[in-house]
Amino acid sequence: MTRPVLLVVEDDAGLARQLRWAYEAYEVVVAPDRAAALEAVRQHRPAVVTLDLGLPPDPDGTTEGFATLHAILAQAPTTKVVVASGHGARESALRAVEDGAWDFYAKPIDIDTLGLIVGRAFHVHALEAENRRLVGQERPGFGGLLYAAPEMAAVARQLERVARADVSVMLLGASGTGKELLARGLHDSGARRMGEFVAINCAAIPETLLEAELFGYEKGAFTGAVRTVAGKIEQAAGGTLFLDEIGDVPLPLQVKLLRFLQERVIERIGGRKAIAVDTRVVCATHRDVDAMVADGRFRDDLYYRLAEIVVRIPALRERTGDAALLAKAFVARFAPTLNPVVTGLSADARAAIDAHGWPGNVRELENRVKRAVIMADGRHVTAADLDLEPAAADLDLRAAREDADRRAIGRALAQADGNIAGASRLLGVSRPTLYDLLKSYDLHA
Numbered sequence: 021m022t023r024p025v026l027l028v029v030e031d032d033a034g035l036a037r038q039l040r041w042a043y044e045a046y047e048v049v050v051a052p053d054r055a056a057a058l059e060a061v062r063q064h065r066p067a068v069v070t071l072d073l074g075l076p077p078d079p080d081g082t083t084e085g086f087a088t089l090h091a092i093l094a095q096a097p098t099t100k101v102v103v104a105s106g107h108g109a110r111e112s113a114l115r116a117v118e119d120g121a122w123d124f125y126a127k128p129i130d131i132d133t134l135g136l137i138v139g140r141a142f143h144v145h146a147l148e149a150e151n152r153r154l155v156g157q158e159r160p161g162f163g164g165l166l167y168a169a170p171e172m173a174a175v176a177r178q179l180e181r182v183a184r185a186d187v188s189v190m191l192l193g194a195s196g197t198g199k200e201l202l203a204r205g206l207h208d209s210g211a212r213r214m215g216e217f218v219a220i221n222c223a224a225i226p227e228t229l230l231e232a233e234l235f236g237y238e239k240g241a242f243t244g245a246v247r248t249v250a251g252k253i254e255q256a257a258g259g260t261l262f263l264d265e266i267g268d269v270p271l272p273l274q275v276k277l278l279r280f281l282q283e284r285v286i287e288r289i290g291g292r293k294a295i296a297v298d299t300r301v302v303c304a305t306h307r308d309v310d311a312m313v314a315d316g317r318f319r320d321d322l323y324y325r326l327a328e329i330v331v332r333i334p335a336l337r338e339r340t341g342d343a344a345l346l347a348k349a350f351v352a353r354f355a356p357t358l359n360p361v362v363t364g365l366s367a368d369a370r371a372a373i374d375a376h377g378w379p380g381n382v383r384e385l386e387n388r389v390k391r392a393v394i395m396a397d398g399r400h401v402t403a404a405d406l407d408l409e410p411a412a413a414d415l416d417l418r419a420a421r422e423d424a425d426r427r428a429i430g431r432a433l434a435q436a437d438g439n440i441a442g443a444s445r446l447l448g449v450s451r452p453t454l455y456d457l458l459k460s461y462d463l464h465a
């Protein structure tokens with residue numbers, strides 16, 4: 021069985037050697053500086069990294085160590101980085117943990133203690149990977165939410181905690197980030213889940229009708245009010261009222277909403293009696309409500325009633341790895357009914373999904389995948405089916421050159437019937453040069 025890779029970022033060669041001997045259970049890869057560390061992360065994808073904060077060119081400080089920490093986490097966010105702090109450098113170790121390091125240990129190194137920390141880091145990494153795999157198999161988390169990104173895991177944890185508390189929640193996020201899904205999640209995990217979840221999109225209803233939709237009306241309240249109708253707020257009694265696009269509610273109606281939130285009673289339009297309504301209120305908007313409050317377009321007293329807890333939902337492009345995971349899940353969801361031949365995504369589709377910016381977030385992804393599943397000719401959905409630009413090829417210059425060399429040599433040899441002299445003439449290089457190239461690329465004439 022292959023041993024898991026432990027990357028040791030350490031400029032002290034003696035210490036690095038000592039660690040290599042101490043940890044037989046791992047394949048210890050040593051990197052003496054940031055560049056080597058990043059190359060090793062790219063090549064080995066280690067689950068765990070130990071990082072000395074004092075790296076050259078700043079071996080007595082921590083700047084280079086922190087820069088390395090940030091770069092490793094940017095490249096491989098799920099990696100567990102264990103930071104080494106020198107004498108009296110506890111503050112920097114704690115700061116490193118705040119910045120995303122998994123744990124720290126004090127120098128001089130105690131092999132057994134560090135071994136325990138590293139062992140635990142591997143264990144937790146494996147558990148998390150398993151969890152991501154399960155989620156990837158459409159085992160949804162909070163509210164049917166699919167994610168692997170740590171950014172979304174934090175949101176889900178926050179909402180789980182908030183769901184049980186009787187507080188108002190404001191969800192802030194761009195269109196299609198899953199705000200309604202999360203609002204439903206709050207309802208389903210909350211104390212009023214036996215009641216109804218009633219959603220109203222305040223931006224989709226003309227201002228003149230919005231009041232009637234929300235508060236209802238009595239028979240004869242206005243022309244056309246031929247019978248008494250309960251509004252959405254009343255319908256949500258005992259359940260959850262989801263006010264989507266709350267930032268689009270006009271000021272006069274904001275006053276009426278505030279009154280309802282303060283007194284927990286409503287009056288239907290044309291009605292004279294106050295009706296008590298007990299409902300949980302969750303709202304959402306893609307607008308910058310803080311700015312709206314600042315310039316008077318949104319009442320601050322209403323804001324404070326609605327936003328006891330504010331949760332920001334990251335855009336899809338900010339969720340590391342989630343676009344690919346969701347795309348896979350949506351293919352699995354749509355293919356059985358829409359095009360059962362389709363079983364997955366092609367490599368170019370996966371690369372294009374990774375490279376796209378997803379301005380329409382999860383909704384855009386869902387729609388593109390749905391359409392692509394219908395359009396796909398073969399077993400795999402391609403970038404073209406998704407109507408996405410194929411991603412730029414790997415930008416590794418050496419690999420690109422080698423690839424071009426190999427192809428040119430192959431064609432020259434074919435044209436010259438395998439004759440080295442002829443092929444070298446066609447390629448414009450000397451015979452010894454061609455021999456060298458054949459050898460280094462492991463090609464045969």
Ligand SMILES: Nc1ncnc2c1ncn2[C@@H]1O[C@H](COP(=O)(O)OP(=O)(O)OP(=O)(O)O)[C@@H](O)[C@H]1O
Binds near residue numbers: 165166195196199200
């Ligand atoms: N993390 C997720 N996992 C699975 N499905 C998701 C996720 N996020 C969003 N969706 C799906 O994407 C679509 C859009 O989500 P939703 O309607 O909740 O977004 P929204 O933020 O409320 O958008 P808008 O502001 O435009 O109303 C829905 O079909 C929803 O089920």
